[in-house]
Amino acid sequence: MNFKHKFVFLFPGLFVLIGILIFPIIFTIRLSLSGWNSYTPEMNFIGITNYIRLFTDDPRFWESFFRLSFLSVTTVILQYVIGFALAMMVWREIKFKRFFRVIFLVPMMTTPVIMTVIWRTFFHESLGPVNDLLGGLGVKPILWLSDPVIAKFTVIIVEVWQWTPFMFLLLLAGLLSLPKEPFLAAAIDGASPFRKFVYVTFPLMAPISIGAIIIRLIEASKIMDTVFVLTSGGPGTATETSSFYIYIKGLREFQMGYAATLSFTYLVIMIISLTIIAKVLTKLMIKE
Amino acid sequence: MKTIKTCVTALISALLVFSPVAYADKWSDQFPHIKATGDIPGDCSYESMSKKNYKGKTLKINTHAVPVMGEPTALHAEQFAKLTGAKVDVTHTPAGDLYAKAMVPFQAGQAPYDIVFGFSNFINDWRRYLEPVPKKYVEMKQMKDVTPSHIGVASWDGVMYQFPVDGDRHYLKYRKDVIDNPEYQKQYKEATGKELKVPTTWKEYGEMAAYFNGWDWDGDGEKEYGSAEVMKKDDLMYAAFYSRSAAYSKNPKTPGGFFFDLETMKPLINNPGFVEALTDWVAATKYVPPGGINFGLGDEIGSFGGGQTLFSFSWDDAFVAAMQPDSPINNKVGAAQLPGATKVWNRKTNSWDEGFNQAPFFVWGWAVGVAKKSKEKEMAFDYLCFFANEANHQADIGIGRFGVNPFRNDDFKVDVWTQIGWDKDIAQSYVDTLAQMEQSKNRVFPLRVPGTFEFNAALATAAAKALAGQLSPQAALDEAAKQWEDILNRVGKDNVRKAYAVGVAMEDNKQ
Numbered sequence: 102m103n104f105k106h107k108f109v110f111l112f113p114g115l116f117v118l119i120g121i122l123i124f125p126i127i128f129t130i131r132l133s134l135s136g137w138n139s140y141t142p143e144m145n146f147i148g149i150t151n152y153i154r155l156f157t158d159d160p161r162f163w164e165s166f167f168r169l170s171f172l173s174v175t176t177v178i179l180q181y182v183i184g185f186a187l188a189m190m191v192w193r194e195i196k197f198k199r200f201f202r203v204i205f206l207v208p209m210m211t212t213p214v215i216m217t218v219i220w221r222t223f224f225h226e227s228l229g230p231v232n233d234l235l236g237g238l239g240v241k242p243i244l245w246l247s248d249p250v251i252a253k254f255t256v257i258i259v260e261v262w263q264w265t266p267f268m269f270l271l272l273l274a275g276l277l278s279l280p281k282e283p284f285l286a287a288a289i290d291g292a293s294p295f296r297k298f299v300y301v302t303f304p305l306m307a308p309i310s311i312g313a314i315i316i317r318l319i320e321a322s323k324i325m326d327t328v329f330v331l332t333s334g335g336p337g338t339a340t341e342t343s344s345f346y347i348y349i350k351g352l353r354e355f356q357m358g359y360a361a362t363l364s365f366t367y368l369v370i371m372i373i374s375l376t377i378i379a380k381v382l383t384k385l386m387i388k389e
Numbered sequence: 390m391k392t393i394k395t396c397v398t399a400l401i402s403a404l405l406v407f408s409p410v411a412y413a414d415k416w417s418d419q420f421p422h423i424k425a426t427g428d429i430p431g432d433c434s435y436e437s438m439s440k441k442n443y444k445g446k447t448l449k450i451n452t453h454a455v456p457v458m459g460e461p462t463a464l465h466a467e468q469f470a471k472l473t474g475a476k477v478d479v480t481h482t483p484a485g486d487l488y489a490k491a492m493v494p495f496q497a498g499q500a501p502y503d504i505v506f507g508f509s510n511f512i513n514d515w516r517r518y519l520e521p522v523p524k525k526y527v528e529m530k531q532m533k534d535v536t537p538s539h540i541g542v543a544s545w546d547g548v549m550y551q552f553p554v555d556g557d558r559h560y561l562k563y564r565k566d567v568i569d570n571p572e573y574q575k576q577y578k579e580a581t582g583k584e585l586k587v588p589t590t591w592k593e594y595g596e597m598a599a600y601f602n603g604w605d606w607d608g609d610g611e612k613e614y615g616s617a618e619v620m621k622k623d624d625l626m627y628a629a630f631y632s633r634s635a636a637y638s639k640n641p642k643t644p645g646g647f648f649f650d651l652e653t654m655k656p657l658i659n660n661p662g663f664v665e666a667l668t669d670w671v672a673a674t675k676y677v678p679p680g681g682i683n684f685g686l687g688d689e690i691g692s693f694g695g696g697q698t699l700f701s702f703s704w705d706d707a708f709v710a711a712m713q714p715d716s717p718i719n720n721k722v723g724a725a726q727l728p729g730a731t732k733v734w735n736r737k738t739n740s741w742d743e744g745f746n747q748a749p750f751f752v753w754g755w756a757v758g759v760a761k762k763s764k765e766k767e768m769a770f771d772y773l774c775f776f777a778n779e780a781n782h783q784a785d786i787g788i789g790r791f792g793v794n795p796f797r798n799d800d801f802k803v804d805v806w807t808q809i810g811w812d813k814d815i816a817q818s819y820v821d822t823l824a825q826m827e828q829s830k831n832r833v834f835p836l837r838v839p840g841t842f843e844f845n846a847a848l849a850t851a852a853a854k855a856l857a858g859q860l861s862p863q864a865a866l867d868e869a870a871k872q873w874e875d876i877l878n879r880v881g882k883d884n885v886r887k888a889y890a891v892g893v894a895m896e897d898n899k900q
Contacts, residue, residue: 226678337856339859352486355842
């Protein structure tokens with residue numbers, strides 16, 4: 102029997118895949134080989150000139166990439182620790198459990214740009230309430246957005262506040278789906294809560310933890326709105342991340358060809374590094 | 390007696406019917422925005438526009454976010470729609486995205502907007518996609534009143550591409566109640582041995598700002614600070630830096646370029662003049678309000694306009710905002726030209742020329758053009774002409790948040806400002822400042838070359854690194870100069886030189 106006609110049914114899905122995934126990537130690669138900008142608005146071919154520029158003459162991109170790595174790893178670790186703690190808290194039978202579950206999710210449901218505007222107002226060094234409160238306690242004004250080091254931590258605070266609920270949600274779902282038997286066995290053996298967490302809960306949660314961490318790392322590595330609104334990458338370039346830098350090159354300076362080069366290179370680096378991170382996490386967290 | 394009464398009645402009736410004021414009242418009743426002047430007869434007055442019929446047609450406009458320029462665009466769109474029957478769709482876009490929002494469809498050969506607002510330094514990149522302003526508008530009475538500087542800013546090689554709706558320049562704003570206060574003059578003299586007066590050099594500006602920084606000098610229970618400046622990267626800070634640099638680097642003895650040496654196209658932005666300016670600016674981070682290093686234009690307007698600082702320098706908006714009746718420092722501010730310097734760099738002799746030097750910076754201004762591919766060009770130009778008609782213009786320039794600033798000869802008359810409640814001496818200092826800038830022979834105009842955005846962004850990034858302490862002023866500007874060389878190589882030196890020559894001719898008073 103000839104089943105070749107069955108492939109016809111694959112075509113709609115294939116077309117969609119090509120249209121929404123393959124075509125944009127191929128177009129980006131082609132654009133990255135062009136010098137499209139405000140004064141040469143055409144898809145000319147300039148070979149790998151943009152890639153040579155990126156690898157030999159653009160330290161700002163690499164600085165922004167390492168800064169991004171620091172910001173995303175730090176925020177995701179904090180989100181994981183806090184999210185896990187909150188999930189553990191409402192996993193147990195406590196009063197107002199449902200209320201807390203909803204409250205903990207509120208930050209994630211707000212619009213990031215709007216909330217960042219509000220955070221920026223909080224942290225405004227001369228007009229914001231945070232320094233006012235600290236002043237009341239006799240603490241000197243803190244340069245939340247003007248000091249190159251403190252500004253990074255301000256970005257981290259806002260990111261952790263906004264996205265810990267996402268981690269909380271995934272981890273709580275994971276906790277609720279765990280089997281009861283290992284916990285009963287541990288209880289019969291008289292294990293302390295700490296030992297139960299280390300030897301039962303944490304290992305059982307490892308697969309979902311890895312998934313949650315990887316999802317958040319992917320999202321955190323695209324951090325843009327928080328930086329854009331809170332600091333515009335400043336002071337200087339102290340909080341500039343890769344995606345913000347690509348935005349500046351592409352849509353502020355209109356170097357479309359070069360921005361495509363940055364985007365494609367960034368995509369390749371992210372695929373490689375996230376694959377490595379996933380493997381390392383699996384090795385560390387899942388014991389055979 | 391009856392004859393006299395009849396004559397008087399007839400005279401009053403005739404005046405009511407034929408005088409412009411009475412004529413205008415009909416429109417100011419409907420449009421309270423122009424209540425101070427009523428309609429002013431002209432080719433694009435309310436009366437003239439009411440005779441147009443654009444029913445069934447739609448005009449699409451991309452403008453800035455509310456309020457600066459966005460609010461007057463929307464207001465005049467609503468008025469225009471009422472008068473002509475047109476439907477006007479106004480889209481508001483943040484300043485940083487105005488360029489790209491127009492350029493993306495321009496380059497794709499589309500015209501989603503009939504009218505695009507931007508900055509006048511976009512002109513070189515945009516002009517190929519814009520319809521030149523038709524002769525009938527260029528020759529209108531309202532256009533004849535626009536100052537030559539602003540006609541130059543809106544034009545390229547003698548062709549007007551941008552319809553003048555705004556005129557911008559940077560100048561100094563100061564707290565008159567402090568600078569003129571005899572108590573503070575005495576106190577300052579005792580503390581520093583120097584006179585407290587309107588600063589004429591950036592060094593004096595810095596000394597006074599540092600002295601009046603961090604204490605409550607206006608008795609409102611809050612601390613005040615020395616200066617509010619636009620220091621936030623990517624938020625027009627490059628313009629603030631050029632303002633600070635002009636006095637040190639625009640040498641009238643060395644024509645032929647402020648940003649580049651027109652002959653060699655060597656970037657000049659890392660010469661000792663610019664480095665001196667950046668060194669001053671780094672010092673300024675010590676006398677701005679907390680967080681001042683992140684101040685964008687809105688913050689600067691709010692800070693100085695709200696009475697938080699002694700000095701400020703940038704566009705008119707902060708000054709006009711400070712002079713509005715609801716301002717806490719209404720009639721307590723003064724205007725003066727940008728401070729100068731006691732030396733200026735001479736790139737020919739590679740040394741400093743000693744002696745006072747001052748150079749006004751014409752920054753740019755809000756600019757607006759009609760897309761070449763628009764299908765409603767006539768309606769679009771009528772809208773722009775209506776936007777900038779005499780009555781609207783006079784009402785707009787008195788509202789600080791509108792961002793519409795003087796660009797007509799009539800704007801330099803004191804009466805225009807005293808009519809809206811300004812003290813006469815403040816109005817005089819304001820119009821004198823603007824007029825002196827127009828008359829100066831040592832002016833700096835904005836960079837308007839292919840890749841303007843890249844040049845300005847590279848400069849802003851380098852200056853921001855210096856302000857944040859990441860690099861020394863010299864190292865930062867060396868980095869910027871290196872990037873300018875790279876951009877020149879990418880764009881082509883000859884392309885940039887050709888465009889730059891137009892601006893240099895204006896600076897060298899050859900146009």
